[in-house]
Amino acid sequence: MRLILALALTHIRGRGRQTLVAVIGVALGVGFSIAMAALMQGGEDDFVARLVDTMPHVDITDEYRNARRQPAQDAFAVVHIAGLRPKDDRRGILNPTEAVAMLRAWVPGRLALSLKTQGVVRYSGRDVGIGIIGIEPRGEMKVSSLAKDFRQGSFTSLIAGGNNIIVGDRLAQRLGAELGATVTVVSSTGQSRAFKIVGLFHTGTTARDEGEGYVLLKNAQILSERPNAINEIRLKLDDPAAAPQVARRAEAQLGYKAMAWQEANESLLQALVIRNVIMYTVVGAILLVAGFGIFNIISTITHEKARDIAILKSLGFTETDMRRLFLLEGMALGAGGSLIGWAFGFLLCLALSLVRFELSGASVAQEITRLPLAWSIWHYLIAAGFALVSAGVAGYLPARQAARLNPVDIIRGAT
Amino acid sequence: MNPLIETVGLTRVLPAAVPVTLVQDITLTIGASEFVAITGPSGSGKSSLLYLLGLLDKPSAGTLTIEGRDTAGLSERERAGIRLETLGFVFQFHFLLPEFTVRSRCAGSAGSVRPPCASVRQSC
Numbered sequence: 001m002r003l004i005l006a007l008a009l010t011h012i013r014g015r016g017r018q019t020l021v022a023v024i025g026v027a028l029g030v031g032f033s034i035a036m037a038a039l040m041q042g043g044e045d046d047f048v049a050r051l052v053d054t055m056p057h058v059d060i061t062d063e064y065r066n067a068r069r070q071p072a073q074d075a076f077a078v079v080h081i082a083g084l085r086p087k088d089d090r091r092g093i094l095n096p097t098e099a100v101a102m103l104r105a106w107v108p109g110r111l112a113l114s115l116k117t118q119g120v121v122r123y124s125g126r127d128v129g130i131g132i133i134g135i136e137p138r139g140e141m142k143v144s145s146l147a148k149d150f151r152q153g154s155f156t157s158l159i160a161g162g163n164n165i166i167v168g169d170r171l172a173q174r175l176g177a178e179l180g181a182t183v184t185v186v187s188s189t190g191q192s193r194a195f196k197i198v199g200l201f202h203t204g205t206t207a208r209d210e211g212e213g214y215v216l217l218k219n220a221q222i223l224s225e226r227p228n229a230i231n232e233i234r235l236k237l238d239d240p241a242a243a244p245q246v247a248r249r250a251e252a253q254l255g256y257k258a259m260a261w262q263e264a265n266e267s268l269l270q271a272l273v274i275r276n277v278i279m280y281t282v283v284g285a286i287l288l289v290a291g292f293g294i295f296n297i298i299s300t301i302t303h304e305k306a307r308d309i310a311i312l313k314s315l316g317f318t319e320t321d322m323r324r325l326f327l328l329e330g331m332a333l334g335a336g337g338s339l340i341g342w343a344f345g346f347l348l349c350l351a352l353s354l355v356r357f358e359l360s361g362a363s364v365a366q367e368i369t370r371l372p373l374a375w376s377i378w379h380y381l382i383a384a385g386f387a388l389v390s391a392g393v394a395g396y397l398p399a400r401q402a403a404r405l406n407p408v409d410i411i412r413g414a415t
Numbered sequence: 416m417n418p419l420i421e422t423v424g425l426t427r428v429l430p431a432a433v434p435v436t437l438v439q440d441i442t443l444t445i446g447a448s449e450f451v452a453i454t455g456p457s458g459s460g461k462s463s464l465l466y467l468l469g470l471l472d473k474p475s476a477g478t479l480t481i482e483g484r485d486t487a488g489l490s491e492r493e494r495a496g497i498r499l500e501t502l503g504f505v506f507q508f509h510f511l512l513p514e515f516t517v518r519s520r521c522a523g524s525a526g527s528v529r530p531p532c533a534s535v536r537q538s539c
Binding site for chain 1: 462466469471472491492495496498499500504506
């Protein structure tokens with residue numbers, strides 16, 4: 001085997017320029033694949049992180065996944081209910097204190113309760129529709145990602161005396177209001193109250209910056225005429241990946257619909273899987289092209305070395321030895337290219353990580369200041385794996401042909 | 416004396432539209448320590464006979480026995496094994512592997528199965 005390895009290395013050393021081109025081809029393929037995988041993975045991670053960061057990991061709302069069971073269904077075996085019209089009870093999570101206490105007992109993370117309602121905010125003759133979210137500032141700070149998006153004020157500003165409201169900076173801009181201005185909020189029930197703007201936030205998501213206002217929970221309850229009511233419990237878990245299990249347990253315990261962030265964004269997450277499939281297909285294609293370079297060089301070597309193959313076979317080398325020899329040459333080119341490709345990919349990622357982008361404006365919902373890159377050893381291993389498989393196939397085809405050569409045919413031709 | 420190489424009716428015909436007979440009906444026996452020269456005019460089939468005796472080519476008819484072993488049913492691997500361990504082949508023209516030194520050339524075939532012996536190392 002050592003002799004075969006020495007032979008393989010001598011062969012590829014003997015064709016310096018071609019070897020270099022093939023190795024560079026593989027290295028470029030591996031390098032670009034790594035950079036592309038890092039960018040795609042980085043983009044995905046960034047997207048999921050934003051998703052996980054901006055929304056609660058589990059969202060328990062005052063809805064039911066299935067229609068509630070009617071007493072008659074429990075009492076009789078043969079009951080079919082159709083066109084059911086339940087009495088118009090007031091919506092909301094019943095007995096919120098008990099529900100929260102039950103969840104606090106086992107949920108690994110923080111939770112915040114809120115009451116969401118719709119309304120219109122009015123200031124100096126301008127009306128803008130907003131979603132009014134009643135919160136408990138201290139709990140909210142632990143759960144919401146908004147805490148770090150404040151331009152002015154904070155959640156705690158709500159506590160300090162009077163009726164206060166926190167709005168997005170774009171909403172304030174649309175109203176022409178500034179910090180300290182007193183705006184009128186009219187709820188969907190017709191209740192109207194004056195609120196002082198004590199905080200401005202900027203999340204970068206236009207829908208939120210233009211259409212959300214935070215008030216104290218009790219103020220939201222007054223505005224919606226629902227004392228003691230809440231309609232949402234949001235959970236922020238220590239481990240976001242555990243959200244589906246927590247959601248299932250919470251739903252089983254409370255009866256209300258509990259939705260994990262994965263469920264809420266199922267189609268988006270599926271799209272990411274498809275994106276990954278596309279990415280690895282492209283990576284495979286790049287390395288397949290690089291494989292053609294290897295095929296070319298091994299093919300040339302086998303043609304050139306036909307006489308050597310005859311000599312080696314006459315010396316006692318078997319067909320397997322010959323196949324192994326040329327396969328090894330292909331693999332050596334693939335391995336060399338992969339090693340250089342790793343270094344190239346690393347440098348490419350490093351260069352990409354230094355690129356800065358500043359995106360802002362009405363049409364852009366998010367601001368990205370740097371290209372999101374994921375550093376993972378798997379990108380390197382997968383790219384090298386693809387390269388080696390491609391090199392193996394590219395080397396095997398001419399190797400098989402070389403192994404089948406009949407030494408006498410070559411010797412006869414040479415004499 | 417046990418024969419080292421023994422052939423009976425050894426024939427090699429190249430298949431073609433008009434088949435070409437290279438070696439026809441050779442029956443010979445070569446014993447140990449025997450020095451045999453095969454002579455003849457150019458194109459008489461000397462090299463072709465040696466290719467057959469050296470297990471580089473397969474006969475179209477006849478039998479070839481090396482060290483008492485019939486080579487007809489041998490696999491490619493077994494034939495390569497006999498070439499490696501029993502036979503030595505000196506080509507008519509210089510057939511050298513340009514990548515190797517004299518030492519590695521001498522040790523080459525032996526080294527593919529076992530490290531070159533001391534005598535090979537010393538003489539190279």
